[in-house]
Amino acid sequence: MIVTWDPKLLVGNPEIDGQHQELFRRVDQLLLALQLGSVAAEVERVMAFVGEYVHLHFRQEEALMQRTGYPDRPAHVAEHLELIRSFVALKKQLGKTGPTPEFAATLGAALVDWLKEHIATTDTALGTWLSTHPGGAPRGPG
């Protein structure tokens, strides 16, 4: 494990927390592939595996925000877009230079640090909102 899930990053919503943990597992596989000096094609494959889940997770968070009328949705969505843009840039860099140590360092800063910061602040605020506005729960009783 290179990047480990920290329980301090729990936001209090089981759906989101579960997805964040899966995201960390995938990011860890990516960092491991880089550390092991995997060939470009393998790193690209794991990048796609991470990207797929990032999109799925962002879509679900954004749907929860919409369903519950979350007031800070525009700012939150803007942060998601920022990460998507960095991710696209990372993919381009990987295509150009291959999985160099510089690429690994950029990825660590752009992806891992961003995720931790976003979860600790922006997603935590959303988790607090969802705990008092459970309209996003899939078919709660009553």
Ligand SMILES: [Fe+2]
């Ligand atoms: Fe988020």
